[in-house]
Amino acid sequence: MAAPPTNLDKLRHSAAHVMADAVQRLWPEAQITIGPPIENGFYYDFDSPHAFTDEDLEKIEKVMGEIVAANHPFVEKEMSREEAIAYWEARHEPYKVELVRGLPEGERITFHSHGQFTDLCRGGHVKSTGEIKAFKLLSVAGAYWRGDARNKMLQRIYGTAFPDAKQLRSYLAQVEEAKKRDHRKVGKELGLFTFHPWAPGAAFWLPKGTVLYQTLSDAMRRFLLREGYLEVKTPLIFNLALWEKSGHAAHYKDAMFHFESEDQTFGLKPMNCPSHMLLFASDLRSYRDLPLRFHDQGVLHRNEASGTLGGLTRVRQFSQDDAHIYLMPSQVPGEIGRLIDMVARVYAAFGLTYEAKISTRNPEKFAGDVAVWDEAEKTIEEVVKAKGLTYRVEPGEGAFYGPKIDFDINDALGRKWQCATIQLDYVAPERFQLEYVGEDNATHRPVVIHRAMYGSFERFIAMLIEHYGGAFPVWLAPVQARVVVVSEKHEAFAHDVVSALAARGVRVDADLSNDKLGAKIRRAQLEKIPYMLVLGDKEVAARTVAPRTRDGKQLDPMPLEAFAERIVAEAVSPLLAPVADRSAATVG
Numbered sequence: 001m002a003a004p005p006t007n008l009d010k011l012r013h014s015a016a017h018v019m020a021d022a023v024q025r026l027w028p029e030a031q032i033t034i035g036p037p038i039e040n041g042f043y044y045d046f047d048s049p050h051a052f053t054d055e056d057l058e059k060i061e062k063v064m065g066e067i068v069a070a071n072h073p074f075v076e077k078e079m080s081r082e083e084a085i086a087y088w089e090a091r092h093e094p095y096k097v098e099l100v101r102g103l104p105e106g107e108r109i110t111f112h113s114h115g116q117f118t119d120l121c122r123g124g125h126v127k128s129t130g131e132i133k134a135f136k137l138l139s140v141a142g143a144y145w146r147g148d149a150r151n152k153m154l155q156r157i158y159g160t161a162f163p164d165a166k167q168l169r170s171y172l173a174q175v176e177e178a179k180k181r182d183h184r185k186v187g188k189e190l191g192l193f194t195f196h197p198w199a200p201g202a203a204f205w206l207p208k209g210t211v212l213y214q215t216l217s218d219a220m221r222r223f224l225l226r227e228g229y230l231e232v233k234t235p236l237i238f239n240l241a242l243w244e245k246s247g248h249a250a251h252y253k254d255a256m257f258h259f260e261s262e263d264q265t266f267g268l269k270p271m272n273c274p275s276h277m278l279l280f281a282s283d284l285r286s287y288r289d290l291p292l293r294f295h296d297q298g299v300l301h302r303n304e305a306s307g308t309l310g311g312l313t314r315v316r317q318f319s320q321d322d323a324h325i326y327l328m329p330s331q332v333p334g335e336i337g338r339l340i341d342m343v344a345r346v347y348a349a350f351g352l353t354y355e356a357k358i359s360t361r362n363p364e365k366f367a368g369d370v371a372v373w374d375e376a377e378k379t380i381e382e383v384v385k386a387k388g389l390t391y392r393v394e395p396g397e398g399a400f401y402g403p404k405i406d407f408d409i410n411d412a413l414g415r416k417w418q419c420a421t422i423q424l425d426y427v428a429p430e431r432f433q434l435e436y437v438g439e440d441n442a443t444h445r446p447v448v449i450h451r452a453m454y455g456s457f458e459r460f461i462a463m464l465i466e467h468y469g470g471a472f473p474v475w476l477a478p479v480q481a482r483v484v485v486v487s488e489k490h491e492a493f494a495h496d497v498v499s500a501l502a503a504r505g506v507r508v509d510a511d512l513s514n515d516k517l518g519a520k521i522r523r524a525q526l527e528k529i530p531y532m533l534v535l536g537d538k539e540v541a542a543r544t545v546a547p548r549t550r551d552g553k554q555l556d557p558m559p560l561e562a563f564a565e566r567i568v569a570e571a572v573s574p575l576l577a578p579v580a581d582r583s584a585a586t587v588g
Helices: 007-026 054-070 081-090 094-101 165-181 183-189 207-226 240-246 248-255 273-281 329-348 370-386 427-431 457-468 488-503 517-526 537-542 560-570
Strands: 041-047 075-079 109-114 117-120 134-144 153-162 237-239 258-261 264-268 292-296 299-301 317-327 353-359 391-394 404-410 416-425 447-456 481-485 508-511 531-535 544-549
Touching: 007 041, 007 054, 007 109, 007 117, 007 153, 054 134, 075 081, 081 094, 081 109, 094 117, 134 165, 153 165, 165 183, 165 457, 183 457, 207 292, 207 317, 207 447, 207 457, 237 240, 240 248, 240 264, 240 273, 240 427, 273 292, 273 317, 273 427, 273 447, 317 329, 317 457, 329 353, 329 370, 329 404, 329 416, 329 447, 353 370, 370 404, 370 416, 416 427, 416 457, 427 447, 447 457, 481 488, 481 517, 488 508, 488 531, 488 537, 488 560, 508 517, 517 531, 531 537, 531 560, 537 544, 544 560
Parallel strands: 353 391, 481 508, 481 531
Antiparallel strands: 041 153, 075 109, 109 117, 134 153, 237 264, 258 264, 292 317, 299 317, 317 447, 353 404, 404 416, 416 447, 531 544
């Protein structure tokens, strides 16, 4: 059941109605579809022969202002199905007719009006248009009717609304900052990745981006090795029978890439869990082996609709820091607590805060026994409470095989990104008939925990680019230091500096171009390189370097070895700090 609308939801929903009213006043031929409130505002989709432009948004806002000033009350009216269909057919609104016809039998059909404008709507509005005091239209985009690429492409106008102008100004400033930090823009400027239309939804990682990707990957590998995980690799292609056995075929087949070969149907794996079940079943397991933790960073594919692809946040090819933990039922609470601690340590490494949410059983889309689900949900909530996490419950949002804990990261701009997940699964062990030999020499069924910390590498990197604005900490920066010479007579020492730092594992390069020193420093700053090492006559004579940070801070000249010690220390991943030095992330 959906949560009741908040006051902000009501304000934004009302603003969406006012926007639709304004659009139809300006372009009467525009047909209306749906216009809900969303996390940061609202949108409305239109089928219109007029192609909306950014300039049109100002016209629409002006008319919206007039509607707001008129202070029309929002009025609800109920109709029968037949009356509602007749109403919309008479007004040549085919999308509304389709919506009415699709409503479940017995559901109330309500209309909400303000002034001369009426919309099909369940409700959730402010009392009158005059309460919509601070709003702004943001952009125009394409959107398929009902999100289905087989349907007609509509025009979607996005906007936002707040209770007062101060909150609106603050949000718009955040939006402008987000545009500067957009991972697609910054990724291109820093030479991290690119895309090509012949491989839609699959990133090409350029050399610097590959360094970033591998640094994150290697840090997680070493972190998990220390935590008792065993890294595995599993096939990319499986017979569809695997997905039928796991139950995924019924839920994910349409999102898979599959093909025929020798009268058999195969598919590219969209997730690792079924293959890990086969790994567990490939050998005799004892209670002494448990918990058994498999870690897999293999490539995955999902057939996302082309219209939904966007940079690194929605792709068709990706990898995860994925793991599946096989354990005895008695070990479940302790392992979940251990995983929550790991999430805290991982996010502390990036200075990230987060919030937890528990997703429970969907009454219509779940597998397994209700009593087992109830016990699993109870266990998860008890552990989360014991860890002192602030959390919210998302009813019906669990995976089909079990409840889960998801973690929403808060980035530097206050935006939320869903990354880490801990999912409890009693269903897959039954489907795959997994067993271990207990202390009593009898066979028992293990429990499986699905978990990821980063989640998708692609999405996590997109978030990090925007969180840091491309100015990565030293340990993550693709180039950690750049040697800059005042003139060509300093090049010999520059090569010595590069060689010495590279031998210590520092990612370093040199700018030996004929450009002026100021231009070289400016270029390194634009590339957001943490340190620039300026070499002139004094530095060559004394065999020192003059470090300068990317934010313009000039450090005192120091011996090359002293700088090497400094940057090597900064280049250690916080994920790999000694246990005693680990600090927990702030929990929202």
